Amino acid sequence: MTTSRLLLGLLTTHAVAVLFSCTVTAATVLVITRQALRGTRPQHRAAILSSVAEIARSLRRRQ
Numbered sequence: 090m091t092t093s094r095l096l097l098g099l100l101t102t103h104a105v106a107v108l109f110s111c112t113v114t115a116a117t118v119l120v121i122t123r124q125a126l127r128g129t130r131p132q133h134r135a136a137i138l139s140s141v142a143e144i145a146r147s148l149r150r151r152q
Contacts, residue, residue, distance in 0.1 A: 118145045 118141065125137045 114145075114148050118148070 121144065122138070122141045125141060126134060129137060
């Protein structure tokens with residue numbers, strides 16, 4: 090194998106790992122949001138959504 094093929098494989102592996110990580114983060118935020126909003130009063134939803142947005146921002150900074 091040439092060096093360029095090894096680097097291409099490494100880059101592809103890294104891209105797939107990043108994509109997988111972003112997918113897991115998005116799914117986690119979606120599940121948290123659905124659980125948080127289930128059975129809540131409409132006046133509390135804005136506060137819950139802003140808290141979930143803060144969680145999503147902190148998860149995005151960690152990546």
